[in-house]
Amino acid sequence: MDPQRCTRRDFSSSADASVESVDTGESQSEYCPCKMEMTIDQRREEREERAKRRARLKEEVNAIIKMSRTPLRDIVRDLVLPHLPVKTLLRFRAVSSEWKHLISPPIFRHFQSRTHRTASGIFRSLLPGVQGYFPFDPLAGGIPDPFLSFLPMSPPFAVIASSNGLLCCAAFRNLYFVCNPSTSEWARLPLPPEHLFLEEHAGFSVEALVFEPSLHNLEENYVLVRSYQIFDDISCVYGFQIFSSETRVWRTSSEVCATEKFIESSGVSAGGAAYWRTTMQTVVSYDPATDSCCAIPWPLGDDPDAEWQLGEINGRLCCTCVTDDAVQVYALAPPDQWDLLASIQIVAGEGEDDGEEGSAPPVFRRRPRPLRFQSREPEVLLWESERLVGLDIVSRRLREAYVAPDQPWISPYADYVPHISTFARVFPV
Structure with missing residues (x-):
């Protein structure tokens, strides 16, 4: 036998033994069968994981091939x-x-209404009782009739609430219409019970429209919730009236809410419930499904200078609070606690530019006003110097639309209603 070959074999064997000793962290004399079994199990898990990855990759490739062959x-x-x-x-x-x-087809319109959940623009009063619509993008978000002249009533009337593509319009003596301004479909609601007609409160709007497009419900039912003052001489006790497009009748809830005055046209919907602001800085909710109401404090406690509005982001009730320094956005979480989602600077310093698309952080020349909002995206609506601003609180990007300037007779909040342009259907009542 060749001595050199023996030497190389011995050296190779000793090197392999050394490597094995280093890999296992112990000498051959300390060999443990349990640790060898653990290594085998780990290898088996790795093989199974590789097999799963290959299966997923194969499915993706097959899907791409199928897509390439689709007409x-x-x-x-x-x-x-x-x-x-x-x-x-x-x-x-x-x-x-x-x-x-x-x-x-209705199935296409239903699916399209579920894919669009971002505000297209706002409705607001141009003259007393005359509505106008201002879109972010006139080409994509415009509507055929921005003055809603297709409704079978003459001005004055007001757009008081909206929800996922539908509008609620009100005229004198509790005459309500629900419509889709993108398709000009409308339905006139029956009058509420006569004993709730109060002359001194005929112009007080405390309604909220609740519309949640369902994946399995092509009829797309909506609910109008109306809060009313129960006693003429007591202004702090409110009841609720509910109209459902499914039953096509009004019903009166047994729930009663004791609070200060509801703020006009502050009603929003989120997660199937209706919400309003009150003058005592609380949020009142009513859930038509459970026939229950409650009141919770607003996020900022004792801050008397902040302006605030309610809205919905991806099904959650949110609140935009604007102070002298920042826009703060909160989301309601159980049990009735407000989580801070974002706090964004709003006032530009000297030499700074206005927030443009892609800039961070966005800033404003003067303190904006919060508006009601609804979106699947994390976007809130603000009003600043004849500008409607959509602010994405995550990316800090801005969308803007020019709106006619404020008039002395326009109230700070009641005349701004967000709208989402969809094919949502309105069935006759």
Whole structure:
């Protein structure tokens, strides 16, 4: 036998033994079968994990291959059309009978109304009793009739509440209409019970519209909740009246809320419930599903100078509070606690520019005013110097729309109602 070959074999064997000793952290004399079994189990888990990754990758590749073989017409129908704004889809219906057939069915309109959950603009009064609409994007978020002249009533009337594409309009003596301004569909609600007609409170709006598009409900029922003062001589006791498009009748709740005056046109909906602000800086909620109400304090406690408004972000009730220094956004969490989502500087210093898209942090030249809002995205609405501003509290990006300047007769809050442009259907009552 060759001595050199023996030497190399011995050296290789000793090196392998040394490496094995280093890898295991112990000498061969300290060998433990339990630790060898753990190593085998770990290897088996690694093999199983690699097999799962390969299976997932195979599914993704098969999905890509299937998508590449899908006709372009089906891709446009399933992935493009439902995400287009209503104004564009209404124009596309005139392209051909096939496109009209794709866009007109209720199932398509229902799906499109679920994909659009971001504010398109706001309604506000141009003259007493005359409404106007101001979109962020006139091409994508515009509506055919911004003055709502399709409604079968003459001014004066007011847009008092909105929810996920639907508007509630009110005229004299509790005459209510629910409509979709993007499609000009409307329904006149029956009058509430006569014993609630109070002349001295005929112009007091304390309504909230609750509309939550359901995945499995094509009829898309909505609820109008009306809070009313029970006694003429006692201004701190309120009851609730509820109209449901499913039952098509009004009912009076047995719940009673003792609080100070509800703030006009502060009603919003979130998670299927109605909410209002009060003059004692509390939030009153009413849940039509459980027929229950409660009152909780607002987030900032004893700060008398902050302005605040309620809204909804992705199904959660939120509150925008504006102080001299910052915009603070809170979300309600159980049990009736406010979580701070963002605190953003609002006043620009000398030499600073206004917040443009992509800049951080956004700033304003003067203190803005919070508005009611509703969106699936983390966006709140603000009003500053004839500008409607949509502020994303995560990315700090801004959207802007020019709105006619304030008039002396316009109240600070009642004339600004957010709107989401969708194909949400309004069934006759």
